[in-house]
Ligand SMILES: O=C(O)CCC(=O)C(=O)O
């Protein structure tokens with residue numbers, strides 16, 4: 001793909017049916033969100049950073065996780081990938097992703113891009129290929145007052161046995177359940193979750209397919225049982241009028257934001273302007 005073609009990482013619009021399914025279940029699969037050739041180009045660039053097998057220049061796991069949650073065994077990550085690679089920047093800041101996010105949030109608001117990362121779940125015999133513990137994306141996002149949503153795009157095929165995402169459909173209606181990464185907390189919620197939610201099978205994806213989930217959706221994975229790395233882009237989006245709460249967070253600490261001001265900052269650019 002040439003430099004001009006990178007201008008063209010086309011993202012398709014979500015359909016009304018997809019929006020309704022998202023409201024109902026709290027997550028939705030978006031087949032072919034980007035086309036296969038764009039996914040192939042992004043995969044080529046991802047392998048340029050992490051190596052064909054995902055293991056080039058792999059740092060040891062540090063004790064001091066940036067997110068203060070136990071995510072480090074889940075996958076290898078480069079964040080923000082938008083600052084490391086032009087094609088990923090174009091994808092992460094795609095106006096159409098912003099327009100889709102506004103429709104999925106259910107309000108015609110402007111949208112900001114925030115966290116965006118390249119992730120690679122290595123084979124499960126490594127320390128970066130374990131199952132992703134079931135969680136909501138709330139604890140690590142308390143710096144933001146409003147809801148957030150993650151767009152998870154497969155750069156290569158993700159088969160169910162590779163640690164594909166699984167969702168508890170309907171769990172977004174349960175509200176914030178606290179620190180589900182604490183096994184005792186998760187366990188104590190289990191009867192209520194079992195009564196009110198339906199767990200999906202691992203969601204298989206072709207390159208360019210995506211899932212979107214809200215911050216309240218309970219999701220996780222099994223380990224990567226294959227010998228192939230699982231490659232994905234994850235972007236987090238929120239309404240542009242979201243305020244900063246002042247909570248300690250790796251995304252916002254040191255940026256000079258004031259509690260209860262809108263999170264106006266170059267790290268969180270508006271990618272979709274609902275007024276224009
Ligand atoms: O990719 C994974 O295994 C987990 C991703 C995740 O937790 C998220 O996108 O919120």
Ligand SMILES: [Fe+2]
Nearest residue numbers: 135136137219
């Ligand atoms: Fe998550």
